[in-house]
Amino acid sequence: MSNQTQTVDPKKQSSNRMVAGMCVAFVGGMVGMAYAAVPLYAMFCQITGYGGTTQRVEQYSDKILDREITVRFDANVSGGLPWDFQPVARDVQIKIGETKQIHYTATNTFDTPTQGRATFNVTPEIAGAYFNKVECFCFTDTTLKPGETLDMPVVFFVDPEIVNLPEMKDVKTITLSYTFFPIAGEKPVAVAPKVDGEANNVNSDEKAGG
Template sequence: MSNTPATDEARQKSNRKVAALCVAFFCGMVGMAYAAVPLYTLFCQVTGYGGTTQRVTQYSDRVLDRDITIRFDANTAGGVPWKFAPVDRSITVKIGETAQAHYTATNMAARPTGGRATFNVTPETAGAYFNKVECFCFTDTTLAAGETMDMPVIFFVDPDIVDVPELKNVKTITLSYTMFPIDKEAPATTGSIDRSTVTTTNTEADVGG
C-alpha cells in the first residue's frame, strides 16, 4: 500500500521535530558543560565546600577572647617557574580579628610568566568561616623575568565558627595556595588537587584539633 501525500508530510514533520529535539538536547548539554565549572565554583564559595574560603567586603563586627593559629602553605603547579612561599609560616590571632599575612613570589624564568592562585583551608569544614577581605588570589598575576612581588591577604575567622560542634574546638586552620599557570585552566576548587603536577615549596599543613 503506497503512502499518501498527507502521510508523507506527517512523517516529515515528525522527523523534523525529532531532529529539533536532538539539536536542542545537544545544545543544552554543551551549555550545561560550560556552566558546570562556574556554578560549582559559586556553590563552593557560598557553602565553603571542599575547604573553599569566603570572599567578603566587610570586616567582622565582633572579636572573641579566643586565639586561633593560622598556618600558611604554598605550592606551585607544573608550568609556573616561581619561587612561591609565605613570609611567615603561621600567626596567632583572635577569632573575629582582622589580620594580614604576606606571601612572596619570584619569577625564576628569563621571561615574563603569569600565575593564578587557587586556595583552600583545612579542616575543610572551616572554609565557610574563613573570610577574605583582600587577596592576591582574586586576580591573575604576571611577573617580569626575575621580578619579586609581595602578595598580601587580609582575612578573619568568623566568630560563628565556635557555634559549630565539629569546629568549636579547632585551634589551628591551615590556609593553602597552589599557583597555576594562567594559560592553563585551574581547578574549579582546590578541594581536590592533582599532586602529581604540584611542587611543594613550603609545607606547614598539619592541623591542630
C-alpha cells in the same frame, strides 16, 4: 489488484511531534547544563565554602571573640613555573573575628618575564565557609620580571559563627594554602647552556662528515 492508501492518525502524528520536540529540548538542556556546570560549581563553592573554598567579603568582622585559633600558611608552585613562592610567616595566632593581614612573596628565578595565577583552599574543608578574605591575590594574573620579587598581602578574618559548628569544636588550627600555576602559553622553556668549544666541535664534525 487495488492500491490502498494508508491513513495517518492525526492524533498519533501530533504525539510523535511532541515526543520529538521533548527530545530536542532535553538534549539542548543537557548541552546548556554542560556549559554552565563549571561556573555554577564555582559559584556554589564560593557561596557554601564547599571543598575548602574561602569566602570573599567587602567588610570587616564587627565581632571579636575571646577565643584564639592558629592559622597556618602553605605555598606551592606547579606546572614548572620558576618562582620561589613562600609565606613571610608560617603561622599566626589570632582571635576569632579579628582582622589580620599577612604576606606572601614570590620571586621569578627565570631570566625572562613569567606569568602565574594562584588558586587556594582551606583545611579542614568545613572551615572554608567561615574563612573570610577581604583582600587577596588569588585568581589574578601576575607577571614578574626576571629576578623580581613581589609582596602579596592577604587580609582575612575567621567568622565568629564558626564556634557554633560541632565539627570545629576541637579544631585549633586552620591552614590556608595557595598554589601558583603558569598561565597557559606562558610556561618557560629552559635552554641548556652551551659548553665552550661545542660550536667548533659541531662544525668540525660536519666538515669531516661532508
